[in-house]
Amino acid sequence: MTTTALFHLAFPVNDLEAARRFYGGLIGCAEGRSSANWIDFNFYGHQLVAHLAPEECGHVATSTVDGHQVPARHFGAIIPRGEWEALANRLRAAGIQFVIEPYIRFKGEPGEQATMFFLDPSGNALEFKSFADLGQVFAK
Structure with a gap:
């Protein structure tokens, strides 16, 4: 399936100013519209919306992938290797x-990728990946 659609992801945060510093400052997402209860971010060309909802924050469940406990609920981006390395630094x-x-991850196998997982200030899990060959994103 080929598409030119953009995604929209809304997620909970417990502190909008902390989200602004993290996503806007550290990750480098430009801020769009906002209110007293939410902030839009330009997340690599997609709309990411942080909603003030402290009771919804955090992650618990994990799944085993390549010998690691991956947060089952997470989001992120696939970015070029140089950007991935700069973000990690x-x-x-x-x-x-x-x-x-x-x-x-999956070194020498189909779908080999650089990956990292971390939490935002509200406990939301993020994964950033990089593929040497984007044609490998869905490789089996």
Whole structure:
């Protein structure tokens, strides 16, 4: 399936200012519209909306992937390797604790990818990936 559609993802946060610093400052997402209860971010060309909903925050469930416990509920982006490495370095410099440290997953197999998992200030899990060949994103 080929599409030119953009995605829209709404997710809960417990502090809008912390979300603004994290997504806008650290991750580098430009801010769009906002109110006292939500903020739109340009997440690599897609609409990411942080809604103030503290009771909905955090993650619990995990799933085993490549020997790691991956947060079952997460979101992120597939970005070029140089950007992925720069983001990993910014996160380390900012003292972000990784759920799964940056590494190469499925090394030498179809779908080989660089990946890392970390939490935002509200406990939402994010995964950022990079493929040497984007044709491998759905490789079996």
